[in-house]
Amino acid sequence: MLKKIAIFGVGLIGGSFALALKKAGAVEQIVGAGRNSATLQRARELGIIDVIASSVADAVAGADLILIAAPVAQTGAILASIQPHLQAGTIVTDAGSTKSDVVLAARAELGDKIAQFVPGHPIAGREQNGPDAALADLYVGKKVVLAPMPENAEQDVAKVAAAWQQCGAHIHRLSAQxxxxxxxxxxxxxxxxxxxxxxxxxxxxxxxxxxxxxxxxxxxxxxxxxxxxxxxxxxxxxxxxxxxxxxxxxxxxxxxxxxxxxxxDGAALEAIYGNAQRARHGWISAIEAAEKQNKEGGD
Amino acid sequence: MLKKIAIFGVGLIGGSFALALKKAGAVEQIVGAGRNSATLQRARELGIIDVIASSVADAVAGADLILIAAPVAQTGAILASIQPHLQAGTIVTDAGSTKSDVVLAARAELGDKIAQFVPGHPIAGREQNGPDAALADLYVGKKVVLAPMPENAEQDVAKVAAAWQQCGAHIHRLSAQxxxxxxxxxxxxxxxxxxxxxxxxxxxxxxxxxxxxxxxxxxxxxxxxxxxxxxxxxxxxxxxxxxxxxxxxxxxxxxxxxxxxxxxDGAALEAIYGNAQRARHGWISAIEAAEKQNKEGGD
CATH class of the missing domain: 1.10.3660.10 (6-phosphogluconate dehydrogenase C-terminal like domain)
Structure with missing residues (x-):
């Protein structure tokens, strides 16, 4: 059980992470942080977060895990604001759709605390956004890619992986590149x-x-x-x-x-179209087989 | 009420046309024709067609309306096989996804009977094919494009339009080009x-x-x-x-x-993405408004 998780950006992605961990009974307290106070208020009303942080220092203090789930362009600024308050033992991860740039930003902003940052990317989403769109089961059966850096300790990567697994996700590891x-x-x-x-x-x-x-x-x-x-x-x-x-x-x-x-050249066009159709059919069959297996595994 | 309709190609498109007209009580007899006897047998089993034509002459004789719903590459050959048997008063239409080539083929194959051909294209489909995929309501609320030629008499175009309207479709007119x-x-x-x-x-x-x-x-x-x-x-x-x-x-x-x-150039990319998002949103809103109106009109 984690004592405290801080989430920067309590919209669809951060909010669903919070709801899933609460449902799994995996965390005592979730603190929300972000630039938009109306979003934070709404997230508290919806029971996504327990507390709205009064400051970045307040959000970060004593946290086991920090998730950055704000728009990816803000990641650098958020890491910079966290850095002075980041205690040993707190792990930071993110949910950005790109990873090489996040690694660069983390190296620039976290300096000698870089080993505390484990880059991540949950492969899940909906058309709606914001805390009202958050779902406790958004990540069930979905992939989460972790892109550990050479500096990361295996136990810290495992801590982030465990949190996502509590949300029902499957962990995959890739380099940022x-x-x-x-x-x-x-x-x-x-x-x-x-x-x-x-x-x-x-x-x-x-x-x-x-x-x-x-x-x-x-x-x-x-x-x-x-x-x-x-x-x-x-x-x-x-x-x-x-x-x-x-x-x-x-x-x-x-x-x-x-x-x-x-x-x-009809024959060449048909060969391209046919190759695409076969590849897509094989891919869809593989997805459906995996979904079936997930379901059976969950029974 | 039409006495006899002949359909060349009794798969998804031709079969759904047949089922819809039967459901509407708009036709006495539907005759199926085509190269694949297993498909024709299946269409008869499913009640899509009443009779399997013993020959092209048999299919065409006494028909009020002939629909060609075979793969578009066969249209020319089918028109050529129909031509010698085509009586005055029988109207031929098609369901091909392209129209300029069909008009060319029709001019080449039908000769002085060209006025009896009214090119058409129902904008409807499913992922499945064949007679088993045919649905009586496939065309309800969907568009059918008719692309009349200068030779066509207005009453003949109207006859084809009326048949599609009996299927629940909305008629649009465009030139083949x-x-x-x-x-x-x-x-x-x-x-x-x-x-x-x-x-x-x-x-x-x-x-x-x-x-x-x-x-x-x-x-x-x-x-x-x-x-x-x-x-x-x-x-x-x-x-x-x-x-x-x-x-x-x-x-x-x-x-x-x-x-x-x-x-x-992030600003220019965002302008393109934003223009696309707005245009698509406007389009989806218009579709949804039309669907709502269709529903209300049907009540």
Whole structure:
């Protein structure tokens, strides 16, 4: 049982972490901190946090674990504010969607306390945000990536892992660089592609008649273009190198496909489409098998 | 009440048309035709069709309306087989996803009977195919685009429109060229983009670990890459010009966005993402308002 957890940013991600740990009986007290007092008040009303910290020093004092779940662009500033008050024995982790930039910020801001920071990224979300969107079971069966640094002690990484496991999550370990390369390909690039398509269509003179005929395929394809522009601006810039790498590979792929289409090469197009269909089908089957296993394991 | 409807291709699209008209009591007899006798048998078992045609001549004889709902690449051959038997007073329509190529094929195959062909495209579908996937309410509240040619008599267009309206669909009219330009942008291009991304990822040496971390955003974005490769090869080639036009515009957009990312221009990226988010939000709100109105109208 942890005595005290401090959470900076008590929205969907931080709030769900709090609710899950409370439900698991894994913590005595949860203290909320953040810039938005209305959000903090709401989180206390909803029973997500027990106390609103009166200051950063107050939030950090005596905490076993600190989670930073604010927008990723604020991580550096929050770490800087925590640093002077950070006691030995307190572990800090985060929930940011990018990791190399967070590691850089942590090294810059925490200095000789860097070993107390264990970078993390829970792979879960909803379309809604804020404390009202928080769910005790948001992380059940979901992945949490931890990206330990060479400085981290194994017991500190295990402490963070244990907290997420209490939330029902599965722990995966990657280096910050591996993490950012993987998520550039399977998450950040698709977001950029979806934003680019909707912006492109919205800017056409006949946008209205185009949207009028867009159907369910377009709706699913562009769902992620409904995400927060600020958040995705920050992620794009934070993971600039890996995202540029994936974007260039995709531009090459699309240019190749354009050539096949212009040449009327139906067999080559069908081979690409067929390879994609098979790969996606295999992936979906693997997900469904894993979900089934999770369910059976939980019975 | 129509006396006889002949349907070439009794899968999801043709089968749902048949079930809807039967449910509406709008037709006395539905005759099924096609290359696959197992599919025809199954459609008869399911009560989708009343009779399996013994020949094309048998299917066409005395029909008020003929729907071609086979894969779009077969449309020309089916029209050619129908032509010698086509009597005055019988109207032919189709359900193909592209229209300019169908108009070309119809002009080539039907000759002086061209006025009897009214091109159409129901905007509805499911992930499943075949007669077992057919639903009597597949078209309720959905759009059907008719793309009449100068040769068509208004009463013949109205006859096709009336049949689709009996299925619960809303009729829209576009020229074949307008239709193909619109669907290149909001349907064909997204399919190509999704296929290209999944193929790209599947071909990487670390594909397995990439798929392992792909989550719900990737799942929705790539859902359309689960579609039939043969069908989308045919659509890509049939709508080659309009699709190339959209693909080039998108490549330009993506190259521009790449430049902004490489320059670290967060404000410009946020403007694109924000414009996309607002446009998509407006579109979804309009869809939901229309759905609500449909429901109220139906009460």
């Amino acid at each position: 591996q993490h950012d390369a993987i998520f550039a390909a399977v998450s950040h690039l698709p977001h950029v592609l979806a934003y680019a398509l909707v912006d492109e269509i919205a800017n056409k003179p006949h946008a209205e008649s185009l949207f009028q005929y867009a159907a369910s395929g377009f709706r699913d394809f562009t769902r992620i273009a409904g995400s927060s522009p600020e958040m995705w601006r920050d992620i794009s810039l934070a993971n600039q190198d890996a995202l540029l790498h994936e974007l260039d590979a995709y531009l090459l792929q699309l240019t190749r496909l354009r050539g096949l289409l212009a040449a009327g | 307008q239709h193909d330009a619109i669907f290149a942008a909001v349907s064909h291009l997204p399919h190509v983009l999704a296929y290209a991304l999944v193929d790209e990822i599947a071909n990487k040496p670390h594909a397995e670990s990439l798929f392992q971390y792909a989550a719900s955003g990737f799942r929705d974005f790539t859902r359309i890459a689960g579609s039939s490769p043969e069908m989308w090869r045919d659509i890509s080639l049939a709508n080659q010009d309009a699709l190339l036009h959209e693909l080039d515009a998108y490549l330009l957009q993506l190259t521009r966005l790449r430049g902004l990312l490489a320059a670290g």
